[in-house]
Amino acid sequence: MQKDLFLVTLNSSYPHSSFGLRYLMANLGEFQNRAEILEFTIQKDPRDITEALLRLKPKILGFGVYIWNAQETLEVVSLIKRISPDTIVVLGGPEVSHESESQRICQIADFTIKGEADFLFYEFCKDYFVEGKLPDRKIIAGALPEITKIKSPYSLYSDEDILNRVVYVEVSRGCPYRCEYCLSSLDKSVRSFDLDLFLNDMQMLLDKGLRQFKFIDRTFNLSPTTCTRILQFFLDRIDLGLFLHFEMVPDRLPHEIRELVKKFPPGALQFEIGIQTWNTEVAKLVSRRNDLEKVKDNFRFLAQETGVHTHADLIAGLPGEDLESFGKGFDTLSALRPNEIQVGILKRLKGAPIARHDKEWQMVYSEHPPFQILRTKNMDFETLQVMNRFAKYWDLYANSGSFKNFVEAIRTKASQREDQSFFWEFFELNDFLSKRYSQSYGISQTSLFESAYIYLKEHMNYSDEDAKALILKDWSVTGKTDFPKFFKEIVKSETPTTPRSAIPKRQQRHLAGKQEVIN
The missing domain is CATH 3.40.50.280 (Cobalamin-binding domain)
Structure with missing residues (x-):
């Protein structure tokens, strides 16, 4: 037809x-x-x-x-x-x-x-x-x-999709929480697909060759029974070389989930954990509920006892949050050692209840997608512009996994400050980079390495030899052979290669760099 x-x-x-x-x-x-x-x-x-x-x-x-x-x-x-x-x-x-x-x-x-x-x-x-x-x-x-009457879409993923694209899956829809910046706050309940049929579909995708699964459930670990059964399903097949992404409730990690998580090999699991704010008053304003002591305990467990790659989210520009408060939250979170901290800028999603704060907290958003916050009562336009750049440079340096030693050097320098703030120490790097580049997009990786090298010498008092040595350690993790000319003379001719893996390259760099970080 x-x-x-x-x-x-x-x-x-x-x-x-x-x-x-x-x-x-x-x-x-x-x-x-x-x-x-x-x-x-x-x-x-x-x-x-x-x-x-x-x-x-x-x-x-x-x-x-x-x-x-x-x-x-x-x-x-x-x-x-x-x-x-x-x-x-x-x-x-x-x-x-x-x-x-x-x-x-x-x-x-x-x-x-x-x-x-x-x-x-x-x-x-x-x-x-x-x-x-x-x-x-x-x-x-x-x-x-x-x-339960919705027909599953998984057979519609083609061989090309499975080979070259992100494949999304879900075992539930909805969210029980009422965070006002999120459209899921409008959901009345969590609804779950038939678990047996879902696992049959997952087996079908495995048989077709899929090795990376991205779960989009808002609260994957809401039901320990469902969570553990799915984790066990994939653990039984982990020898295939799998990578699994889940969005997790930060303060819900009971014993049975912990015991299963510990059994997965390093890098096989990625947990996206939404913190959004560490300021309890701000959290109350936007109806965000977290038991912060449990959150801290869960992060420590994941960092010290598992090979889970943790991706934590913070939002700049929430009503009632100023730069000082955000910085304190960032420092608290970074001390818990998540592999990545995603610094997001608040967006006004159509229909999200956060609009009720517009008048009191002087929330002004862009009229054009992605509708980012432009200013609030506590953060003016200039501050939020700085935070936009901070978020980008943090992603390029810290989250990318390509600059583990350089970022650790900044963390060490932060420990020597009177306030011991990693946030404000990186803020100084952000200021340096903002002056060096006219925009935070389209910067080559080679240029980023050169900027790090200059920053080490001019702002952190590293000798030329020590700066080159540190940068070389980071460069070796990228697998590149076209070494920057400013330290070519100390580069060894052979470059190690790594076998093909289902774990994405970004997460591989975090794993590889873990052992290389300078103490």
Whole structure:
């Protein structure tokens, strides 16, 4: 049959795959044979995307809209409706599920489906293709789908997806917490898929060759029973060489989960742990609940007794948080030695309850995606601009795993300060880099190494020989052979190679650098 129904999205980059579109396809029933998934990236010219879509002569185009592709999707939808007004455009996704009526893209498109559209989109297609009718309203909403009746999308991951892209999986939807900066705060409960069927799907993906699994459950360890069963499933197959990513509740790590986690080899597990703020008053303002003593104990356990790669999140720009408070929280968290600290800047997600603080805390956000905070009562625009650069340079140096010794040298210098603040010590590096580079993007790795070398000599009083030696230790972890000329004379001719691994390169660098760090 001629394809005339296309499920479309613009991913942030090629390695990402659209989980949502695969759910829609899996639940299209009898309309699957006339449908096709088309994935582009936000880097592609909107005119070229429009040309590719209209060449197919579609009857219906369904677009998945997210915060990272909202602007680019708007451009594509605008072009389509100008050039081919009879083509039916249906929107869905989190970015258009709230405040829909006021959004330009929803006004231009023919229809918008709010919330989980697994069944709603099927009903839309059935009405159109079978009954020959369209809804009498632009904004379509309905009840949450019964989760056990949703057909799984995992068979729709192709061999190319499994080989070259991030494959997302989930065993539950929803979140029991009410953190106001997150859309999951609107969920009424956590709903779980049938665990036996889910594990059958995971075995199918393993049989097809998948070795990296990214779970998108907001609270993977909420149910110890489910969590331990899934961990045991993968532990029994760990000899395949697996990498598993989970989002974890920070203060929930009971004995049975701990015992299982300890059995996984180093680097096989990655836990994303949302802290967001260490300021208890700020946490209360945004309805964030964490038992901080349990959080500390869990981080110590993960760092000292397991090979788990920990990725912790902090948010700058929350109502009530100033730079001093953020710095204290950063220092507390960094002392617990997570492998990565993701410094995020607050974004205003449409529909998120945090909007209730706008007036009292003078919260001003950008009008354009990703809708970042521009200023608050406690952080002015200039401070938040500095924090944007801090976040980027922290990611390039500390989170990348390529500068373990350099970052450890900064940590050591911080211990000699009167305030012993790692945050403020790195803040000084941030100031140096901000003056050295006109922007924090597009900087080559070689340039970053050269900047580190200069910083060691000019700001940390390292001798030329010691600075070169430290930088060389970090450079050796990257596996590169095109050594920078400023220390070429001390480079050995042979470079060790590492075997292929399912563990992503970033995490491999953290593992490799762990043994190399200068004490």
